[in-house]
Amino acid sequence: MITPSAEVSGIPEQSPGSALSQSTTNRVTINDVAQAAGVSVSTVSKVVNARYGVAPSTMERVLQVIAELGYETSLVASSLRSSRTNIIGILVAEFEPFALELLNGISATLRGTQYDLMAYAGNLAPGGRAGWEHRSLSRLGGTLIDGAIIVTPTVEIPHSSVPVIAIDPHAGTSGPAAIDVDNFGGAKTATEHLISLGHRRIGHIKGRSDLKSAHLRESGYRQALQDAGISYDPQLVHDGDYQRDLAAIAATDLLTLPQPPTAIFAANDLSALSAIETAKSLGLNVPNDLSVIGFDDIPEAAQSKPTLSTVRQPMHEMGATAVTLLLSMLAGEEVTQPAQMPASLIPRESTATAPQP
Amino acid sequence: MITPSAEVSGIPEQSPGSALSQSTTNRVTINDVAQAAGVSVSTVSKVVNARYGVAPSTMERVLQVIAELGYETSLVASSLRSSRTNIIGILVAEFEPFALELLNGISATLRGTQYDLMAYAGNLAPGGRAGWEHRSLSRLGGTLIDGAIIVTPTVEIPHSSVPVIAIDPHAGTSGPAAIDVDNFGGAKTATEHLISLGHRRIGHIKGRSDLKSAHLRESGYRQALQDAGISYDPQLVHDGDYQRDLAAIAATDLLTLPQPPTAIFAANDLSALSAIETAKSLGLNVPNDLSVIGFDDIPEAAQSKPTLSTVRQPMHEMGATAVTLLLSMLAGEEVTQPAQMPASLIPRESTATAPQP
DNA sequence: CTGTTAGCGCATTCAG
DNA sequence: CTGAATGCGCTAACAG
16 A cells, blocks of 8 residues: 655755765764764753753754754664654564554554554574563563554463553463453354255364463364354364464364264364365365364455465454553553453355255 | 643643652663663663673663563664664554555564554544655655655655655655556556447546546546547546545536436446436436446445445555565665556446446 | 673753 | 763783
8 A cells, every 4th residue: 555645845856966974874863963063962962852951043953964964863772762662563473464454453442542563573583482472572561662562372471561451362361451352252153154065073173272362262262162052073173373384284183084074163263274285185175075164364365276264363453452552551640351252154165054965 | 742722821841749740650671671670771771772792790780670570672762773673664644544554564564574563544633734754754755754655745855865756646656656557558447348348438537636646537538439439529538536526526427418327337436336326316327327336346346235246456465566666675776667556457346338228 | 701891863951 | 051071781902
C-alpha cells in the first residue's frame, strides 16, 4: 500500500557541494551541531527538546544548523539518559503470520498516538534458546521502550521494569496482564462443525505439547466428541507440534490407518494446510474424501486450494486490545485482569459432508 | 518509570518518601552483578562477552550471579559503546500489508544467521511529516542497527553511516542499492491479458503521479496497447492516485463515458477493488460486463467478490533479496546495482472474455 | 589475571 | 540565558 505522506513542503534542498555536509560515514551528533552553531552542547539539547531558557536568536541559529546538517537525536543515547522514549516494543520470537497480523492491529491502533512502534524478533539467531522473552524484555526494557507487548511467550514473564502485556501466553496465568483467544471453545466449535457435517471419525493433529493452547484445543476437540457421543480413539490423535513438517508426518500416519478418519481438525492453520497437501499427495480429494479444518485464520488460509475452513482468532482486535491496555498502564492505571477474545467459525471449502460409506 | 503529569503544575517530582518509585523493579545492571559477585564491572563485561583473561573460578562465580539475578546486557548501553550490534533494522512508515509481507520474507531469510531483526515504524505519531526515512535512519543508524532496509521510501535516501537497501523506492534512482518489481513489464502483462481476452477498449486508472512506479505502470499499459495495434485514447486514462476514493471517481468517469471501456487496468489493487465496487453500484456485472485487473496482489485481492485478477509482486522474494544484498554489504562487499524482481500475472475471477457487441 | 580509566551521545543539574 | 560538569550502562584500552 502506498503511504499518503503528503510531501507538501519539501525538505530543504541540500546542495551537493555544501561545505556543511560532512564527508560521509559518520553520524551527525549533537557535538557537530554545537560546534557548527558556535554554542555548547547543552544549548543544542535544550533547543531540540524545546526547553525554556534559550534566546530566540540562538534558538533560530541552532535550528538552522540542525536543518542543514540533518541532525536527529540518537535514540540510543537519549534513551540511555532519560527514561521516557515514546516507543512501544512488540517482542516476538520471529515474524510469523500470527505475529504479523497482530502487528497490523497494533500499528493501526497506535496511529495518531504519541508512540512509535518497534518490533523486535529476538529469537532468530541460531541456538535460539528458550527464554527469548526475558532476554528481549531485559535488553530493551527500562531503556529503549516504555512498555512491551510480548507475543506468544512460552515461559513465565518475570518482573519487569516496564509495563508488559502478553498476547496468547502459552504458559501459566500468573504473569502480566494477558490476552488470549478462547482456545477451548474454538476447538469445540471446529469439531462440532465437522460432526454436524456427518463426520464420525475425526482425527486431530495436536499442537506443541508444552503449550497451554495446544492442550486447550485438544480438550475442546475431546469435549465436542463426548457431547456428540463419539468415543475417543487415541489412534486418531497425532502430534504436529504446530509445525508444517511434523504435521505432514502426522497426517500421513492418520491417513494410512486401516480405517482412516474422514475429517481432521488440526490445531493450527499451518498444520491444516500441511495436512491438505499430504492428502492430495496420497491421491485424496479435499473436501470430498477428507474434510480439514484449522485454527487461527492466517491470511494463507483464504488463498489455499481449496480455501481452508478454520476458526478465526480476532488478531486485529487482540492487538488493539493489547495497545489499549498497555496505554492505560503507561498512564499509571493498574491493569491485571486478563482478557479473552471469542473465536469464530469460518467455514470455507475444505470441509464438506462426510462421504457415504 | 511513570511520570505523573503533575509536571505542568510545577510540583517537583520525586517526593522524598516515594515508595512508589521503589516498587517498580529496577533493571539489573552490570553494576549489580559486579557488586554481588565481588568483582569489578569490567570483569563482568569480559565474562559476558566471553573474552579471554578471566580465571575459571571467577568466571563461574560471575556466571552464577548472572543467572541468579537474570541479568542481560542492555542493548542500548552496549550499542552506544561498541559499533556492532548484530541487529538489522527494517524501517517502515507503518505496518501495512505490503511491509508486513516483506517482513515475513526478511525474517525467514535472516533465521539462522547471527542477526536479530528490529522493525521500526517511525511515522505513526501525529503530524507525521515526510522524511521519516531520514529521521528513522538517523536515529537508529550508527548506533542501534548494523544495517537497514527501508520500505517504500518516497524521498531520496541520504548518505548514511550504515549500509542501506531500499525496497520499492518511489523516488529517483540515485539513492542506495534498491530493489523493486518490474513495474513496466507487469503493467504490460496485465494489459496484454485483457487484450488476449478480446478487449479492445481498455481503461487505465493511474497511480500517484509523483511516484516513479505509477509512470512505469502507465508506460507498460501504453506499450501493450501499441504492440497490439490499439490506438491510445486519452479519454480512457484517469487519475486514481493509488487511493480508494479517487479511484472510485475515476472509475465512475470511465464507466459513464458515451462509449465506456469493457476492461480496466488499475494501477494498484486498492484502485481495482474500488473500481469493482463502483461498477457494481452502476449495475454492471464484473466480469461479464466489465473486466478489472489490478497490481500488487495484496491479501484482500484473493478475498474480494469476485476475486481480483492482478499482477503479483513477489514480496517474500523481495525481502529475501534485500537481506542477501544487505548481508553482503555488511560483509564488506560493494553493492550498488539495483535488483529488479519479476511480476507475475495472477488471473482470478474479475477478468473474462470481452462481451460481444 | 584483574581493576582502573576513558569515553560512546545525550539530558540534566548547577554555576557563572 | 548559557556552558561546564556529571552520569546513564557498557566496552575497550591500559595499568597493576
